[in-house]
Amino acid sequence: xxxxxxxxxxxxxxxxxxxxxxxxxxxxxxxxWVERGYFEADEKSDKPPYTIVIPPPNVTGSLHLGHAFEHTxxxxxxxxKRMQGYETLWQPGMDHAGxxxxxxxxxxxxxxxxxxxxxxxEAFVERVWQWKGESGGQISxxxxxxxxxxxxxxxxxxMDEGLSQAVQTIFKRLYDDELIYRAERIINWCPRCLTAISxxxxxxxxxxxxxxxxxxxxxxxxxVVATTRAETMLGDTAVAVHPEDxxxxxxxxxxxxxPLTGRRIPVVADxxxxxxxxxxxxxxxxxxxxxxxxxxxxxxxxxxxxMDEHAVITAHGPFQGLDRLEARSAIVxxxxxxxxxxxxxxxxxxxxxxxxxxxxxxxxxxxxQWWVKVGPLAKAAGDAVRDGRVKIHPxxxxxxxxxxxxxxxxxxxxxxxxxxxxxxxxxxxNGEVVCVGPDDEAPTGxxxxxxxxxxxxxxxxxxxxxxxxxxxxxxxxxxKFYPNSVLVTGYDIxxxxxxxxxxxxxxxxxxxxxxxxxxxxxxxxxxFGKKMSKSFGNAVNPLDWMDxxxxxxxRFTLARxxxxxxDVPIGEDWVQGSRNFANKIWNATRFAxxxxxxxxxxxxxxxxxxxxxxxxxxxxxSVVAEVDALYDDFQFAKLSDALFxxxxxxxxxxxxxxxxxxxQAGGEPAExxxxxxxxxxxxxLRLLHPVVPFVTETLWTTLTGGESIVIAEWPEDRGFxxxxxxxxxxxxxSVITEVRRFRADQGxxxxxxxxxxxxxxxxxxxxxxxxxxxxxxxxxxxxxxxATATLPVAxxxxxxxxxxxxxVAAERKRLAKDLAAAEKEKAQATAKLGNEAFxxxxxxxxxxKIRGRLAKADEDIARIQAQLERLPAA
Numbered sequence: 108x109x110x111x112x113x114x115x116x117x118x119x120x121x122x123x124x125x126x127x128x129x130x131x132x133x134x135x136x137x138x139x140w141v142e143r144g145y146f147e148a149d150e151k152s153d154k155p156p157y158t159i160v161i162p163p164p165n166v167t168g169s170l171h172l173g174h175a176f177e178h179t180x181x182x183x184x185x186x187x188k189r190m191q192g193y194e195t196l197w198q199p200g201m202d203h204a205g206x207x208x209x210x211x212x213x214x215x216x217x218x219x220x221x222x223x224x225x226x227x228x229e230a231f232v233e234r235v236w237q238w239k240g241e242s243g244g245q246i247s248x249x250x251x252x253x254x255x256x257x258x259x260x261x262x263x264x265x266m267d268e269g270l271s272q273a274v275q276t277i278f279k280r281l282y283d284d285e286l287i288y289r290a291e292r293i294i295n296w297c298p299r300c301l302t303a304i305s306x307x308x309x310x311x312x313x314x315x316x317x318x319x320x321x322x323x324x325x326x327x328x329x330x331v332v333a334t335t336r337a338e339t340m341l342g343d344t345a346v347a348v349h350p351e352d353x354x355x356x357x358x359x360x361x362x363x364x365x366p367l368t369g370r371r372i373p374v375v376a377d378x379x380x381x382x383x384x385x386x387x388x389x390x391x392x393x394x395x396x397x398x399x400x401x402x403x404x405x406x407x408x409x410x411x412x413x414m415d416e417h418a419v420i421t422a423h424g425p426f427q428g429l430d431r432l433e434a435r436s437a438i439v440x441x442x443x444x445x446x447x448x449x450x451x452x453x454x455x456x457x458x459x460x461x462x463x464x465x466x467x468x469x470x471x472x473x474x475x476q477w478w479v480k481v482g483p484l485a486k487a488a489g490d491a492v493r494d495g496r497v498k499i500h501p502x503x504x505x506x507x508x509x510x511x512x513x514x515x516x517x518x519x520x521x522x523x524x525x526x527x528x529x530x531x532x533x534x535x536x537n538g539e540v541v542c543v544g545p546d547d548e549a550p551t552g553x554x555x556x557x558x559x560x561x562x563x564x565x566x567x568x569x570x571x572x573x574x575x576x577x578x579x580x581x582x583x584x585x586x587k588f589y590p591n592s593v594l595v596t597g598y599d600i601x602x603x604x605x606x607x608x609x610x611x612x613x614x615x616x617x618x619x620x621x622x623x624x625x626x627x628x629x630x631x632x633x634x635f636g637k638k639m640s641k642s643f644g645n646a647v648n649p650l651d652w653m654d655x656x657x658x659x660x661x662r663f664t665l666a667r668x669x670x671x672x673x674d675v676p677i678g679e680d681w682v683q684g685s686r687n688f689a690n691k692i693w694n695a696t697r698f699a700x701x702x703x704x705x706x707x708x709x710x711x712x713x714x715x716x717x718x719x720x721x722x723x724x725x726x727x728x729s730v731v732a733e734v735d736a737l738y739d740d741f742q743f744a745k746l747s748d749a750l751f752x753x754x755x756x757x758x759x760x761x762x763x764x765x766x767x768x769x770x771q772a773g774g775e776p777a778e779x780x781x782x783x784x785x786x787x788x789x790x791x792l793r794l795l796h797p798v799v800p801f802v803t804e805t806l807w808t809t810l811t812g813g814e815s816i817v818i819a820e821w822p823e824d825r826g827f828x829x830x831x832x833x834x835x836x837x838x839x840x841s842v843i844t845e846v847r848r849f850r851a852d853q854g855x856x857x858x859x860x861x862x863x864x865x866x867x868x869x870x871x872x873x874x875x876x877x878x879x880x881x882x883x884x885x886x887x888x889x890x891x892x893x894a895t896a897t898l899p900v901a902x903x904x905x906x907x908x909x910x911x912x913x914x915v916a917a918e919r920k921r922l923a924k925d926l927a928a929a930e931k932e933k934a935q936a937t938a939k940l941g942n943e944a945f946x947x948x949x950x951x952x953x954x955x956k957i958r959g960r961l962a963k964a965d966e967d968i969a970r971i972q973a974q975l976e977r978l979p980a981a
Contacts, residue, residue, distance in 0.1 A: 123700065123809055127693040129657025133801045137251055145189075145817045146256040148196035150587040157193035158588040159185055160572050161257065162596050162604070163265065165204035166239055167211050170249035172631045172665075172677065173597070175649040178255050179662045179798070180628060180669055180743055181595045185256055186797035187738060188592075190821035196588050197256055198575050200263035201244055205527040205564045206300055206308070206464050212238050212526070228525050235526050249650060254658055254800050256817070261584075263575045265567040266528070272545045273574035274528045274567050277615055279544035282532075286480045286614075287520075291410075293400040294519050296472035297462040298418035302523040303476055305563055307603040308463045315454035319439055320386070322447050323372075324363030330355065330374065331449050332390040335457055337442070338434040340365070341422040342413040343372055345391040347402055350376035352387050366447050367438065368424070375406045394473035410473050416523075418470050431470070477521035477530060477560065481610065485515040488609035491620045497609070498624045500741050501671040504598060511602040512609075520563045527561030534558070545579075569607035572621035579615075591622040598627040598672055626741045627672050631665070634678030652682050659799040660686035666798045667751070669743035688751060689802045692795070695759040696788055696806045702770045703777070704784040706811050711779045713829070717769065718874070720783040721832035723762040726753065727787055732824040734794055747798055754791055761840065762787065768877045785810065790822045835871045838901040839879070842872065845900040846883050846907075852974045853896075853909060854918055857884070861912055864888045866904040896977045919978055926971045933964035 140146065159181050164174060181197060189195040212235050213223055223231040250257065263270060281287040294303040320333045323346060330346055343365055348355040355374065362371040379402055380389055393403030393410040403410055413422040418431040425441075426434045442448050460469040489512040491497045492505060499505045521530060531543045536554025543549050549557070570578070572594075576585040590612070596605060605625060612621030632638055633645045652661050663685040668675040696704075713721055730753045737746035762784070769780045788810055796803040796816050807816040855861065863885035867873045879885065885907075894906035909915075936957050939945055946954060 123693070123697045123806070125697075127657075127690055127802060127805075129659065129689075129801065130654070132805055133252070133254070133658050136801055136804055137254060140256070140815070140817055141251075141259060143815070145815065146197065147258050147260055148194055148588070150194075150583040152194040152587075154192060154194035156588050156592070157185070157188040157195045158198065158591040159196070159593050159595060160198040160575060160591055161200060162600075163200045163202040163568060163571060164246050165207055166201045166243040166264070167204050167207045168246050170246050170253070170649055172647055172649050174246070174250075175253055175661060176631050176665045176669070176675060177595060177597065177628065178250065178253055179665045180626075180741075182254060182256050182662075182800075183666060183743065183797035184593065184595065184738070186800065186817065187821060189256070189817065190793065190796070190819060192820075194587070196258055196261070198261060198263070198588075199247075199250075199255075199257035199259060200571070200575060201246070201265070202564060202568055203264065203266040203527065205522055205524050205561060206302065206304065208235060208239070208243070209524050209526040210300065210464055223525060231525050252650065252653055252658060254662070256800075261575070265564070265571075269577065270567060270570070270574045271528060273570050273578055274562065275531050275543075275545045276579045277570060277611065278531055278562070278566075279542055279547075281479065281614075282542040286484065287477060288480060289475065289477050291473055291475050292478065292517075292519065293395075293397040293471050294474050294476055295460065296416070296470045296474065297465065297467055298416065298470055299465045299467040300462060300524075301416055303474065303519055303521065304462060304464075304469070305519075305565055305603065307565075307600065309460040309469055310463045310466075311458045311460050313456050314459040314468075315456055316459070317435075317439075318450075318452040318455040318457075319442075319448060320450040321366065321390075321442055322449050323365060323390075328358065328361065328363050330358060330363060330388050331386045332388050333385050333450075334390060335455065336395075336431075336435065337438045338420065338426070338431050339392045339395045339413070340390060340438065341368060341420070341424075341426065341434075342392045342394050342411040343390045344393060344403065344408045344411055345372050345406065346374050346388055347377045347380050347391050348374060348388050349380045349382040350378060352380075352382040355388060366445060367441055368422075373406075373408075375402070375408075377402050377405065396471050400473065412473055414470065414472070416472075476519045477532075477558075477562075479518040479520055481515045481518050484610035484614055485512045485606070487613045487618070488512050488606055491609060491613060497620045497622065500624060500626045504601065504627050504672055507598070508601055508606070512606055515606070518563075518607075520566050521558075521560040522563055523559075524561050527564065528567055530558040530560050530562060532558045565603060565607055568604060569611045570615070572608055572612055573616060589616065589621070590619055593624045593626055594622045595626045595628065597630060599630060601625075601627060628669060629672055629674035631675045631677055634676050634681070636674070636676050647677075647679075652679065656682050656686040657689060657801070659689050659802050663688060663747060663751075663799050666743045667747040669747075670745075671741050688755065689799065691755055691759055692792075692799075692802055692806065695763055696792075696810065698763065699784050699788055700810065702766075702784075703781040704788060704810070705781055706785040706789050708782065710786055711782060713827075715775070715779050716783065717776060717780065718832045718835045718871070719762065719765045719769075719878075720780055721829040722836040723757065723787055724783060724827055725829040725833055726757055727790055728824045728827050731790065731794065731822045735824070743798075750791075750795055750798070754795065758787055758791060761836075764882055765836075765839075765875075765878050768881050772877075792816065793819055793822050838870065838903075839872055839875050841901040842879060842903055842905065843882055846885075846898060846905055849896070849898055849907075849977070850883070852970075853977075854921075855909075855912065859912065860884045860886045862886050862888050862892050862908040864892065864894065864906040866906070870902045872901075872903055915978055919975065922971050922975050922978075926968065926975070929964050929967040929971060933961060933968065936961035936964060 162177065185195050185197045216222060226234060278287065295306065295309050297304050316335050318333055318335055319337050320331050321340065322329050322331050324330055332346060334340065346363065348359065358374040359376045362373050365372045379398065380387065391399045391402050391408065393400045393408055394412045413420060414431060415421050420426045420429050420431065420434045426437055429437060461467065462469060489509060492499060492508060499508055533541045533543060533550045533555055535550060541550050572591050573585060573589050576582060576588055578585055594605065608621050637645060649661060660682050664677060664682045665675065668677060730749060733749055734746045737749065766780050766784060770777050792803045792807040793816060804816045807813065813819060861884065865876055865879065867876060892908050893910060895909045896907045898905045939957050940961065
């Protein structure tokens with residue numbers, strides 16, 4: 108059937124408080140788990156490994172709902188595998204978060220009236236380390252609140268000594284293999300943070316700007332271009348048209364005047380231009396636009412930089428020294444004065460990139476930077492998925508992955524910051540360039556200096572699956588836990604983090620990918636499906652909900668919404684509902700213990716069990732099999748829902764209730780059911796534990812006397828099925844459900860007792876008569892019994908005597924009023940649906956809504972008429 112958790116458990120303490128108080132339980136339990144080393148991983152173990160690395164949160168960060176969601180899923184996976192006997196490693200750690208951390212410390216310095224330049228680079232970096240030690244990493248304590256089962260002794264930081272060595276090692280190898288180079292390219296530049304930033308650090312939003320159409324050239328040699336960034340025209344070095352556009356064929360190869368500059372620029376033909384968009388001509392500013400840069404490369408155009416790093420105009424002339432926005436207005440005014448403006452549109456709403464840290468508008472800028480040549484690395488990352496070495500789940504996300512890695516541009520890895528991994532390249536007095544590995548001596552002497560830039564944070568986090576295990580050293584941990592089993596992360600960073608880990612893992616580990624499976628989840632949103640944001644007023648601090656409802660309630664709510672790759676809506680009402688579920692588990696287990704539920708001894712033979720016992724054990728084994736299959740498919744929502752309905756509906760609402768008469772009667776049947784109930788609770792608590800660890804730990808140790816559910820064995824499907832018992836209990840449930848519905852329809856109070864005669868002949872329900880009567884509040888028929896209503900259901904017949912229990916006349920009057928309202932609703936809906944003019948004009952969703960109202964009215968009419976027919980005569 109199902110296995111017993113322990114062969115000879117100590118006598119359990121069956122006393123439980125009357126109410127579950129998460130705040131009193133969760134903290135002490137978690138510290139006990141950590142102290143006992145349950146979450147640590149032993150690389151010397153002969154158990155099969157199971158490894159997941161934490162997507163490293165920023166050292167500046169605090170726990171938000173996205174973290175809580177992702178950590179709940181990872182914790183559920185690792186807790187289950189630990190119970191299944193795997194040597195389980197959930198690798199913790201934090202990211203140094205270059206820009207974010209530098210900004211935090213610079214703001215602190217600003218309060219002191221200082222800047223980082225006042226301190227100098229070395230002292231500033233020391234100040235950042237000091238801040239990290241005093242204030243950074245508060246998320247670690249919050250992870251403990253959530254119950255994260257990470258191996259804390261192995262916690263890593265992307266700037267620690269070992270990971271810094273890994274960064275320097277792979278930089279040197281890539282450099283020697285000519286996969287890292289330095290070149291002038293267009294990058295995303297933040298004029299506030301004064302650094303290049305990655306694509307993922309650019310947030311796009313619709314801004315109100317202007318679209319200005321400008322005439323370049325004169326007469327027949329003129330051409331009109333449109334731009335939202337008029338200031339960049341100072342850096343134009345061409346106008347591009349499509350080679351097959353007849354309107355401009357006569358201009359291709361000729362030069363036209365660039366207004367306000369005194370320069371003449373060529374008209375070039377390039378297939379990048381869309382002749383159907385706008386005027387079919389585009390201005391080309393190679394130093395300030397990525398697409399223009401590519402056109403410039405194809406046509407060997409000069410790149411004229413007209414702004415400095417602060418986005419201030421540097422081009423000689425009347426606009427020099429103006430901020431880009433000031434220059435935009437001044438240049439448009441000057442063009443207007445010369446009669447060059449053909450059209451102006453304000454406001455013009457368009458998508459504009461902003462720095463995710465400071466919200467400053469990003470400026471595309473030509474800059475000398477360090478790059479990774481991603482071509483061969485990206486091909487390997489794509490091949491690993493195509494040939495099946497790495498699975499992406501859900502599979503439909505593969506296309507998005509291939510669209511990215513198959514079209515990946517070279518990656519800008521240098522950042523103009525002081526906090527981070529400094530680029531290990533030295534420049535000599537005579538133009539020498541030396542890349543230094545971790546075992547090399549850096550050049551010294553007059554004129555030698557190190558590159559001032561640091562590496563993109565994604566560079567070090569791309570090494571995370573193997574650097575955290577000791578690479579480049581060939582450690583026992585690396586041999587044991589690489590490749591990782593699963594990566595659990597959001598689809599939003601599939602391109603930025605996952606692709607980089609794939610590229611670096613395959614490169615550094617001789618073609619072995621960093622993980623077997625990539626399990627992608629969605630984003631957490633509010634209950635209306637809207638993105639959570641402080642600006643929207645719908646952001647939630649998960650700690651508030653944990654304080655109010657307990658960590659288990661938050662975890663279960665998140666898991667129950669976690670369909671693969673799909674966004675997760677969440678509202679406080681749902682968390683409260685999960686708290687109710689935790690209370691239900693608590694109260695039902697407390698009742699079971701008070702009634703002698705036990706796991707002591709072997710399960711009795713099925714021949715000694717009642718149909719109710721055999722039914723619940725059959726269902727239990729089916730649920731074990733179902734939950735296992737859903738875990739293996741990363742279907743957290745479905746497995747949580749299956750466990751919820753099994754525990755609440757089948758165990759607590761049916762089995763426990765049906766067993767009450769057995770417990771009251773005592774004797775051998777009661778002893779058998781006590782053992783079965785203990786078994787069912789034992790297995791159910793273990794199935795629930797990975798998602799709701801705290802309440803299940805408390806209840807399971809009380810029930811079994813075991814050391815901890817964390818190290819208990821995961822349940823197995825023992826193959827026990829009893830279809831006959833399932834059919835029998837299904838019939839019993841039908842009888843009880845139908846009579847309850849009838850009682851409610853008749854307006855009877857739940858506790859109101861009613862005389863009844865049960866005819867169970869020809870069914871298997873005779874042994875359940877006592878349970879039926881108890882659950883339905885049916886008392887035996889007396890001498891004056893008169894059947895006023897008879898309910899045939901599941902082959903049985905239940906006759907009820909309602910005389911004296913309800914005011915028949917008042918009930919008939921109430922139902923007649925409800926029937927009239929339902930018939931009126933039907934008439935109105937029928938009339939609208941029969942009106943051809945209305946149907947021709949009404950939107951589809953409105954028509955569908957009215958059809959729904961008609962169907963509901965028909966159902967109400969049928970139900971009320973049936974109730975009226977069942978009422979006894981007045």
